[in-house]
Amino acid sequence: MKRIFVIDDERYTLDFFEALLMDDEDIVVYKYDSPLKALNDIDKIYPDLVITDILMPEMDGLGVLEFIVKNYPDITVILITAYASIEKAVEAIKKGAFDFITKPFEDLEEVTVRIKKALENSQLKTELKTLQENIKEVYGIENIVAKSKQMLDILSLIKKIARINSNVLITGESGTGKELIARAIHSLSDRKSNRFLPVNCAAIPENLYESLFFGYEKGAFTGAYTNKKGYFEEANGGTIFLDEIAETSLNFQAKLLRVIQERTIKRLGSSDIINVDIRIIAATNKNLKEEVAKGNFREDLYYRLNVINIEVPPLRERKEDIPYLVEYFMKKYSKEFSKDIKKISSEFYKFCYEYEWPGNVRELENIIERCVALEDGEVLTDKYLPNELSQIKTKEVKPYKLAKEEFEKEYIKNLLMITGNSMSEAAKLAGIDISTLHRKVQKYFKK
Structure with missing residues (x-):
């Protein structure tokens, strides 16, 4: 059920919108001749849409709009205005109003369409809010389970670096949660409202790297039937997560280095330069220093990516x-x-x-x-x-005393074998007194 507040000091306007929408069973109209009373009821009723006149004695419509935008940004607002105050309506749009309707209400169909579009906008806002809450629930820093000092230190580091734009290199064994850490960094950053784009570099064939990351223009190659954005453009304004970065080729690494340095790209088949604003978070389960030494990874790219390093410890x-x-x-x-x-x-x-x-x-x-x-x-x-x-x-965990005795018995057996059963040599090699060795031999082998 959709809830609509109509606010106007004129009775005619209130009755008009109630009559206009009365046949729609999915809409409930709440009429207010007092803006303050309407705003006081928001928490109790929480409307999907507020339709308010601009000119009212108690509080004008712009004041209502500013209050809602500041405190209830997911509520959609439509302003009612006379032809003479179109300038104020335009000002209202700039301040966050979805639309405005002019009086007198001559075209009923147009008014209805505007209301329907506003309700659709409200639904989209609600869905976006839910999606953002779900993403936070799944990927927020609160969901990184950490009690060990190593992980608490990592959480502290995440909070420190989230709001800066430096590149991050996350290292650690497979399955330690490197992508979860990358998502937590993004969710705390100023880029959180933009896209987080994870890319598994190990899964991309060498011949597709350029088209997938840089995009292409129609006709750039056989099969390029339309223009297509690459990963860098898709992540523009947000964060791109390059997982398994060590698996990329030296050729691609050179191109990635140029993107980091110049913050621009060119699509395949185009000479146009496109500016990109992205934060790069890379991850690997390999030792990149060793890969650099082997000639498998560019040293200059390594230093560009490894501005901030997060080493994730294995669970053991x-x-x-x-x-x-x-x-x-x-x-x-x-x-x-x-x-x-x-x-x-x-x-x-x-x-x-x-x-x-x-x-x-x-x-x-x-x-x-x-x-x-x-x-x-x-x-x-x-x-x-x-x-x-x-x-x-189901493996049996032996008592310490029994495990120790089994070790001693096997150790002395091997010791005597090495020394040709010479007790003095065996005692010397083991660094124990010969009388101690005699007692143990008696204990284990001469029962």
Whole structure:
């Protein structure tokens, strides 16, 4: 149901809009002869559209507009004006009004069309607001689960660098969350209302790099039937995330370096120079210094990209984050799969601590998604772990005393073999007293 406020000190105008829209069952009209009363009701009713006269004694329409634009930017406003005050209507458009309607209302169809378009604009604003909130919910810095010192330091760095335009190089193993960090930087930056464009460089064939990144003009090559923007143009005003940057060719690296230096591009088949305003965030799971030494990566590009470096540690080096990640993903997938899982078993936590997570956070998330999907009870257990991991889970952890004795026995056995069973040589090689060695040999081998 669409809600419309009509504000005017003239009764005729209020009744006109009510009569005009009364046949539309999806619209409710609220009439106000007092602008202050209407503004006071916004929080309670929250209209999709406000139609207000400009000239009113209590408060003029421009004042109503300014209040709404400042405090409720997703509400659409139409101004009503007489022919004599068109200049004020134009001023209102500049200040944020969607449209204006002139009195007297002679063309009813035109008035109706303007209202419908304003409601469509309001719907678009609502959808955009929802989308932005969803993006923040998924990609905001709040959703980077961090309790370890390493990750808290990274979050602190993200906040420091988000609002500057320096290039960033994010390094770390696959699955550590490099793209999530890049998105968090973008979401906190002044570019957040513009596009974040992720590009997997490893997935692009060499012969397509130029057309995909720089775009092309119609007729530039066989199959170029229309003009097309490249990635750099699409990301203009925003952020481009170049994942797996180490997989690019030296030829493309030279072109990327020129874009960074000159902030301009040319489409294939065109001589026109296009200015681009983009922030570049690159990521790799390789050591770029080593790639430079091998001749696989341009040194000058490396320094251009590595203005600010963020090294993301593997999950095995920040195990204090694991219980929080487990709980976060359990809640996420419980909600997604409509499950009623309330707890996580100690056995599941134990497995998560002992496993080394070669696939890092991505592997952890995938395993929890699987276990939640298959779990029928209220407790997330380890019974649905993949077969290859359940074998790791069931490995016996020996008591320290027993493990130590097994090590000593094997160590002394190898020591005597090396020294040809010479007790004195074996004791000397091991750096222990010969009497100690005799006691251990007696203990392990002469029962």
